[in-house]
Amino acid sequence: MLINLASVWLRGRLTGRMSGFYLVSAGALVIIVSKMRLSWENVAVWGVVLTLAGSLLSALRAAKGRSPLTEFMGKMWRKQFSDTPL
DSSP states (O other): OOHHHHHHHHHHHHTOOHHHHHHHHHHHHHHHHHHHGGGGGGGHHHHHHHHHHHHHHHHHHHHSSHHHHHHHHHHHHHHHSSOOOO
């Protein structure tokens, strides 16, 4: 769950679209709360639905152009070598 949150957060930060991260965060919170309360175990399904919807929204919206990881690595590469005189 933490890896998914981190992945969707990074993708959201790189693309500027955080709605997927908000859905994944809400889903993770619902899952955690439902597991803490024994009578709320059926609510965990809604957490899974929110998490899945947020992950899909994030992945589908990032599909335009290059991947967020490639974009991030390109920015880091340009930043590192743009200060170096030729």
